[in-house]
Amino acid sequence: MRLIPLLLLVLTSLTVSAHPVSYKDALGIMSYNDTQMNEILLTYSLNYNYAIGHTYIREKNSEFYIPRVNWLAKRWNNEDSQGNLYLSAGSGVEKYNNTTSNVRLAEVVADWESRKYYTYLEHLYMLRDNKDNPLWQQRDDNHTKLRLGFAPFLADYNDLNIWLITQWTQHNTENIEATQFMRFYMKNVLWEVGADFDGGFAFNFMIHI
Amino acid sequence: MKRIILITLLSAVTAFAKSANLDVKPQPPVVEAKSEAVLPQELKVGVKGMVCAFCAQGIEKNFLKQPEVSKVEVSLENKYVKLNFKEGKTLAKDKIASILKEAGYESVFGE
Numbered sequence: 001m002r003l004i005p006l007l008l009l010v011l012t013s014l015t016v017s018a019h020p021v022s023y024k025d026a027l028g029i030m031s032y033n034d035t036q037m038n039e040i041l042l043t044y045s046l047n048y049n050y051a052i053g054h055t056y057i058r059e060k061n062s063e064f065y066i067p068r069v070n071w072l073a074k075r076w077n078n079e080d081s082q083g084n085l086y087l088s089a090g091s092g093v094e095k096y097n098n099t100t101s102n103v104r105l106a107e108v109v110a111d112w113e114s115r116k117y118y119t120y121l122e123h124l125y126m127l128r129d130n131k132d133n134p135l136w137q138q139r140d141d142n143h144t145k146l147r148l149g150f151a152p153f154l155a156d157y158n159d160l161n162i163w164l165i166t167q168w169t170q171h172n173t174e175n176i177e178a179t180q181f182m183r184f185y186m187k188n189v190l191w192e193v194g195a196d197f198d199g200g201f202a203f204n205f206m207i208h209i
Numbered sequence: 210m211k212r213i214i215l216i217t218l219l220s221a222v223t224a225f226a227k228s229a230n231l232d233v234k235p236q237p238p239v240v241e242a243k244s245e246a247v248l249p250q251e252l253k254v255g256v257k258g259m260v261c262a263f264c265a266q267g268i269e270k271n272f273l274k275q276p277e278v279s280k281v282e283v284s285l286e287n288k289y290v291k292l293n294f295k296e297g298k299t300l301a302k303d304k305i306a307s308i309l310k311e312a313g314y315e316s317v318f319g320e
Contacts, residue, residue, distance in 0.1 A: 023267035023312040048313035077258025077315045079288070115260050115285060157265045157283045188266045208266055 020070035020086045020109060021051040027209050034179070034194075034202040036060075043070060055090060055105065060136040064126070066092030066105050081114040094130045101130035118149035118163060144170045149183065161185045167194065167202075248299045253291045255317030256309060260285065267312045275300060275308070 022028055022045045030041040037059035045051040049072035057064040068090025076083035088107040093100050104127040111120045124143040131137050149165030163183035170176045179202050181194035188209065194202035259265055265283040268290055272281045277300050280293035290309075292300065300308075306316040 019263070022263075023271060026267060026270075048311055072313070075258070075313060077313075079257060080260070082258040082260050082264070113260055154286070156285050157262050161262060185262055187262055190263070208263055 019072075019084065019111075020053070020088055020107075021045050021049060021072040022208060023048055029205075029207060031205045032202075033204065034196075035200040048072065049075075053088075053090075055092075060133060061096060062130065062133050062136060063095045064092060064103055065095070066090040066103060068092075068105060068107075076112075081112060083110075083112040085110050094128055096130055096133045099130065099132055101128070101132075103128050103130070115154050116151055118147070118151075118165065120147040121145070138172060142170075142172055147181075149181075157187065159186070165192070165194075248294065248297060250296075251291060251293045252299075252305075253289045253319070254305055254309070255289050255319070257288075257315040257317060259283070259288060259290075259314055264312075264314065265290075268309065268314065271308050271312045275304075 019028075020041070020043060022043070024045060024047045026043075026045045028041075028043045028045075030039075030043075032039040037057060039058075040056045041053055043051045043053035051070040053068050053070055055064065055066045055068055057066070068088050070086060070088045072084060073087050074083075074085040086107075086109040088105070088109075090105040092103055092105070094103045105124065107122065107124045109120070109122045111118075113119065122143075122145040124145075126141040126143075128139055128141055131139065145167060146169075147165055147167045149163045151161065151163050153162070155161040161184065163181075163185075165181040165183055167179045167181060168176050169179070177196055177198075177200075179194045179196040179200070181192045181202065181204075183190065183192045185191070185206075188207055190204075190206040192202070192204040194204075196202070256268065259268065262285070265285060269281045269283050272278050272290065272292060277294050277298035278292055279295045282291040282293075283289075284291070292305070294300070302316075302318055306318075309316045
């Protein structure tokens with residue numbers, strides 16, 4: 001139920017972006033949602049290698065509001081593929097019940113994709129001052145995400161692109177979770193629907209303007 | 210006798226002059242006109258790293274911001290962007306390369 005306002009926010013937002021940094025003046029939103037957490041990232045790219053943004057995360061009864069800076073540290077433009085290395089840092093607040101505490105964020109994202117294959121590795125580290133949440137008392141918080149995908153057929157810019165992606169995530173020392181996604185995108189709109197082996201679901205949405 | 214020699218010389222000179230004239234190729238008139246190069250109506254530019262629709266969308270958007278450009282066509286399959294220019298307008302290769310660089314990509318121009 002808590003997903004509905006988030007979806008409405010995403011669908012009525014003006015913008016979204018698939019990468020932490022996009023082209024100059026691009027506005028973007030990325031939204032990642034599963035049964036345990038919701039995340040929305042808003043970005044504005046100052047140029048092709050720097051963007052400012054804001055992350056909102058809701059997980060285990062805590063809400064995070066974290067302004068951030070994203071940096072495209074390195075891009076490899078190849079004939080048939082592209083690779084990127086992004087670094088991000090931010091500082092904001094965590095809200096739990098009526099308490100507010102500080103939180104810092106650091107993130108590394110590496111991706112490589114061609115028209116046929118897709119790989120993505122992300123590590124998100126949050127340093128939380130809040131220890132009051134009984135569900136989540138860890139001060140050092142680590143999320144790792146690995147994604148591998150392929151396109152069953154090659155589609156061009158104006159066609160509907162379909163990808164099959166498997167995602168593995170690990171939160172701190174918890175078990176690794178695998179989720180199978182189908183990704184659809186066309187021009188500047190991308191959406192993914194996924195399901196894991198325990199009956200959980202996931203929905204991601206991105207758009208560029 | 211003098212008259213015969215004079216007529217012969219005149220005839221020879223005239224004949225020589227005529228034959229010399231035949232060897233001269235006609236030259237176009239020298240006109241100091243301002244030469245105007247014909248501007249291409251469209252241009253295809255190769256793009257390195259353009260592998261997804263999101264990449265292509267950024268490139269398309271950046272080129273459509275240019276007042277010289279009337280239409281942009283992107284092909285992921287052929288890895289190029291085709292620019293159509295407004296009449297009498299064009300974009301220099303340096304400018305095109307700079308726009309692609311601002312979007313995060315590398316340009317490849319054909320010979």
